[in-house]
Amino acid sequence: MKNSNTKNPKEPKAAPFQLNGITVAPGTRAKVELPLAQLYTQTPLNVPIHVIHGRHPGPVLMVSAAIHGDELNGVEIIRRLLRHSSLRRLNGTLLAVPVVNVFGFIHKTRYLPDRRDLNRCFPGSETGSLGARMAWQFKTQVLDRATHAVDLHTGAIHRANLPQIRADLSNHATAEMASAFGVPVVINSVLGEGTLREVAEAQGIPVITYEAGEALRFEEGCIRAGVRGVLNVMHHLGMTGPRKTRAPLEPHIARSSSWVRADRDGVFLPLVALGAWLKKGQLIGRISSPFGGEDVSIHSPCAGILVGRNNLPLVNEGEALYHIARFDEVQEVAQNLEVFTSDIEHGPTLAGEPPIV
Numbered sequence: 001m002k003n004s005n006t007k008n009p010k011e012p013k014a015a016p017f018q019l020n021g022i023t024v025a026p027g028t029r030a031k032v033e034l035p036l037a038q039l040y041t042q043t044p045l046n047v048p049i050h051v052i053h054g055r056h057p058g059p060v061l062m063v064s065a066a067i068h069g070d071e072l073n074g075v076e077i078i079r080r081l082l083r084h085s086s087l088r089r090l091n092g093t094l095l096a097v098p099v100v101n102v103f104g105f106i107h108k109t110r111y112l113p114d115r116r117d118l119n120r121c122f123p124g125s126e127t128g129s130l131g132a133r134m135a136w137q138f139k140t141q142v143l144d145r146a147t148h149a150v151d152l153h154t155g156a157i158h159r160a161n162l163p164q165i166r167a168d169l170s171n172h173a174t175a176e177m178a179s180a181f182g183v184p185v186v187i188n189s190v191l192g193e194g195t196l197r198e199v200a201e202a203q204g205i206p207v208i209t210y211e212a213g214e215a216l217r218f219e220e221g222c223i224r225a226g227v228r229g230v231l232n233v234m235h236h237l238g239m240t241g242p243r244k245t246r247a248p249l250e251p252h253i254a255r256s257s258s259w260v261r262a263d264r265d266g267v268f269l270p271l272v273a274l275g276a277w278l279k280k281g282q283l284i285g286r287i288s289s290p291f292g293g294e295d296v297s298i299h300s301p302c303a304g305i306l307v308g309r310n311n312l313p314l315v316n317e318g319e320a321l322y323h324i325a326r327f328d329e330v331q332e333v334a335q336n337l338e339v340f341t342s343d344i345e346h347g348p349t350l351a352g353e354p355p356i357v
Helices: 073-082 085-089 102-107 130-141 172-181 196-202 220-236 330-346
Strands: 017-019 022-024 028-038 044-053 056-065 091-097 148-153 159-167 185-188 207-214 252-254 256-261 266-270 283-288 296-299 304-310 320-326
Touching: 017 044, 022 028, 022 044, 028 102, 028 130, 044 073, 044 102, 056 073, 056 220, 073 091, 073 148, 073 207, 073 220, 148 172, 148 196, 148 220, 159 172, 159 220, 159 320, 172 207, 172 220, 185 304, 196 207, 207 220, 220 330, 252 304, 252 330, 256 304, 266 304, 266 320, 283 320, 304 330
Parallel strands: 056 091, 056 148, 148 207, 159 185, 185 252
Antiparallel strands: 017 022, 028 044, 044 091, 159 207, 159 304, 256 320, 266 283, 283 296, 304 320
16 A cells, blocks of 8 residues: 555545543554453453554554563564654554463463463454453454554564564555565465464465564564554555665565474574575584584575574574574575664664664
8 A cells, every 4th residue: 555645725624533431532542451360359450552643544553562462572562653753643543561360470471371372372252262262352352453463573582583574465555564564575475373473364364474583582683674564554544654764674474484492402502683694504513412422413404594593502402493594595695684684773763762872
């Protein structure tokens, strides 16, 4: 969809937006408290939904973070997004949800108190488990109001992801959003059962997942790329006016990806960084014993780009160490990643962005 945010006195005014019984007038914003759960003390745990409702009609974009409670980069991405000046002249509506899994966020964990993964509980039910009830409430009250969605994630605990988009590229609208986001690596991934992404796509809501960084960490480069990416999507959907930043690089779509796993228990020493261009057979790491003995060398099984890495030195046999994405033009992807990283680290910054240290 081309950007169409131009001044037109005859452009129709948006109708008021309703969410959880709250009415938001065109050209205003509100924070709507969505009750999802309670503590043992019966203290309510509400999920704040920021509703920024434009003066003129347009898409309803939901941007959500921390559906896994320990994935924090997305929380900061949304905080900065909500302060961006482009939201003052918005077409359509932005639904921004900084923390979906409030239980996990409070306890610094991925999961709910019953160890369920909220992102495997959709579409949920009104009478099921805690996760099912939370998923049902979030889906019916928030997701169902959206026309498009961006879900913000990081790698799991002790695992870091290169900034990347995961999406079902068989959906043309989803593929366009993935391209517009503006990171060099896009992985055409299957829709996991019970995920927000699967449920959204099933009911015709194009959704992309931004994966970047590691759980329980703020990583400035990943955050900057995420803010820019969401703004790029909003521009693509015609929700915001012209931007002064350079056009994003054309992304590269991975034709497949695979994990490299540990052949033995021991101490893992990685020898390559995220984003590295790997050649087939290249030495990429070693596993040793803390008590001496021979090291086990780890070689890349294929040519590709390193998009995920285990950061914990202590590993067990069979544990995932590296995630490698395969591309037809690996060298070109590596070059574009260098340009992208340099632009994020040294290019123009948005207001309030701290330096990368």
